[in-house]
Amino acid sequence: MRAATFLLLVGGSFLAACTANDTAPPRASLTQKAANCEALTDFALKDGKVDAATSLEGGATVNLEAGKPGLPAPAAFCRVQATLSPTPGSSIKVEVWLPDRSGWNGKLLGAGNGGFGANMLLPSLLMRGAVKKGYAAVGTDMGHVSESDVDASWALNAPEKIRDYGWRANHVGAEAAKQVIAAYYDGPLAASYFHGCSDGGRQALMLAQRFPNDYDAIIAGAPAMAWTRMGSAFANNAVATSKPGGDLSMAKLKLLQTASLGQCDALDGVKDGVIDDPRTCRFDPAKLACKGGGSADCLTPQEVATAKLFYEGTKTGDGKSFYPGFAPGAEAEAGTWSQWLTGKSSQHVKFGTAFFRYFVHANPEWQLADFNLDRDYALAKTRVGGDLDAEGTDLRAFYRRGGKLILYHGWNDAGIPAQNTVYYYERLVAANPRAAASSVRLFMVPGMSHCLAGPGPNNFDPLTALDGWRQGGPAPDRMIATKYDNDLFAYIGLPAKAGRTRPLCAFPKVAKWDGKGSTDAAASFVCEAPGQ
Numbered sequence: 001m002r003a004a005t006f007l008l009l010v011g012g013s014f015l016a017a018c019t020a021n022d023t024a025p026p027r028a029s030l031t032q033k034a035a036n037c038e039a040l041t042d043f044a045l046k047d048g049k050v051d052a053a054t055s056l057e058g059g060a061t062v063n064l065e066a067g068k069p070g071l072p073a074p075a076a077f078c079r080v081q082a083t084l085s086p087t088p089g090s091s092i093k094v095e096v097w098l099p100d101r102s103g104w105n106g107k108l109l110g111a112g113n114g115g116f117g118a119n120m121l122l123p124s125l126l127m128r129g130a131v132k133k134g135y136a137a138v139g140t141d142m143g144h145v146s147e148s149d150v151d152a153s154w155a156l157n158a159p160e161k162i163r164d165y166g167w168r169a170n171h172v173g174a175e176a177a178k179q180v181i182a183a184y185y186d187g188p189l190a191a192s193y194f195h196g197c198s199d200g201g202r203q204a205l206m207l208a209q210r211f212p213n214d215y216d217a218i219i220a221g222a223p224a225m226a227w228t229r230m231g232s233a234f235a236n237n238a239v240a241t242s243k244p245g246g247d248l249s250m251a252k253l254k255l256l257q258t259a260s261l262g263q264c265d266a267l268d269g270v271k272d273g274v275i276d277d278p279r280t281c282r283f284d285p286a287k288l289a290c291k292g293g294g295s296a297d298c299l300t301p302q303e304v305a306t307a308k309l310f311y312e313g314t315k316t317g318d319g320k321s322f323y324p325g326f327a328p329g330a331e332a333e334a335g336t337w338s339q340w341l342t343g344k345s346s347q348h349v350k351f352g353t354a355f356f357r358y359f360v361h362a363n364p365e366w367q368l369a370d371f372n373l374d375r376d377y378a379l380a381k382t383r384v385g386g387d388l389d390a391e392g393t394d395l396r397a398f399y400r401r402g403g404k405l406i407l408y409h410g411w412n413d414a415g416i417p418a419q420n421t422v423y424y425y426e427r428l429v430a431a432n433p434r435a436a437a438s439s440v441r442l443f444m445v446p447g448m449s450h451c452l453a454g455p456g457p458n459n460f461d462p463l464t465a466l467d468g469w470r471q472g473g474p475a476p477d478r479m480i481a482t483k484y485d486n487d488l489f490a491y492i493g494l495p496a497k498a499g500r501t502r503p504l505c506a507f508p509k510v511a512k513w514d515g516k517g518s519t520d521a522a523a524s525f526v527c528e529a530p531g532q
């Protein structure tokens with residue numbers, strides 16, 4: 001999900017307007033209480049200081065980047081902007097949003113960033129929803145500012161910035177937020193949660209693994225937790241589409257989607273354009289192979305090879321499985337394969353190239369044509385795996401303090417394969433079955449693409465589910481998801497029209513239609529073990 005996409009879609013109708021802060025009171029100590037929002041300005045923090053503290057009315061424009069459109073404030077809040085420098089070479093922009101003292105629910109939500117970070121836009125989308133619910137919220141730029149979240153030029157020979165991005169920014173951001181909260185509110189912090197999707201999902205798991213005391217409970221969506229393997233698979237996919245005849249046009253994606261849905265849509269009992277459990281679908285793109293003559297409505301051998309790679313996943317030079325492939329059923333939908341996988345400027349081309357140029361080879365001239373999976377993955381793992389990868393399954397410290405973890409992933413994610421999250425969940429269960437049973441839940445989202453949107457109902461509220469669980473309620477066994485006419489608007493809290501609903505079931509259960517009620521209503525479905 002790219003920042004530019006959001007600005008393009010949501011920015012046009014909101015005018016930019018900065019609120020200046022003219023007063024600069026003397027720097028307060030860490031333990032002092034702030035008389036009001038503005039009194040937090042220049043407040044000392046452990047690793048830095050507050051740059052600005054501004055009261056905003058509900059509906060006021062929140063400008064995140066100079067000269068770019070902002071979004072309306074979801075409620076009245078105190079906007080605190082700070083800069084942290086925990087070590088030389090590190091400069092992390094942090095924002096803490098504090099609901100009015102009378103409206104605070106006593107809790108904090110940390111919001112993850114996405115892609116390579118770059119600014120506050122992506123965390124701000126989750127922070128909006130949290131503030132609306134009464135949470136204080138914190139997000140960071142991951143320690144660098146750049147034009148977009150696919151730019152990694154900032155990482156060139158910058159090990160401290162790579163560490164900020166990899167694991168440090170959210171940790172010091174949480175510490176700063178807790179200091180600001182203590183200064184602003186009278187009551188204690190009752191609970192702190194973190195939610196991130198995509199790279200934010202990796203950030204969420206990094207916190208659970210490396211800083212288990214920062215947050216009481218964590219939501220990790222579509223996590224990019226295996227960064228070095230994922231980046232290597234991205235580059236490998238990009239090499240496949242750059243081969244002569246190896247790319248897949250939109251017409252060919254439509255052929256694939258029509259065929260895969262035709263074969264598998266009804267397997268879940270409801271023909272609705274969504275394959276609820278793609279693991280039940282054994283779709284072979286070779287069935288569309290051209291049989292001589294033209295190639296307009298069939299796949300050439302090169303196209304079959306690329307499609308097989310995308311479905312089956314990346315393999316090493318000796319044929320071993322390296323990283324999972326993508327589920328069938330939404331190949332031609334907006335925001336899926338044509339955005340992430342195909343074309344000369346796909347997200348996999350951009351992320352794969354930028355990762356190896358700036359993180360791994362420290363060579364801005366490096367080209368995908370020079371990529372070798374086995375060799376370059378080994379190099380990536382050695383050079384940056386320790387800072388970026390968050391695949392560890394030892395969550396004992398997090399479990400011990402009552403930590404709860406909700407994982408979710410859209411089955412039709414074309415950026416990060418959903419199956420990788422299933423594997424990770426299964427590894428967590430294998431590593432510590434009893435703790436995982438009481439502290440981890442996975443929700444697969446049929447028909448959702450990367451973090452949001454897609455043909456299936458994809459708007460749901462994991463934060464409320466997590467909060468109820470962490471506060472002593474039963475583990476969530478289902479969440480209701482809604483399909484909107486504009487899923488992006490619904491995601492960021494702008495007006496959108498609600499359509500059909502479905503329960504999302506705690507893995508391994510899946511939603512089964514009762515055979516009687518409307519297939520557009522969640523009440524007509526029950527969560528059952530697959531195959532029942």
Ligand SMILES: [Ca+2]
Nearest residue numbers: 265270272274
């Ligand atoms: Ca179906």
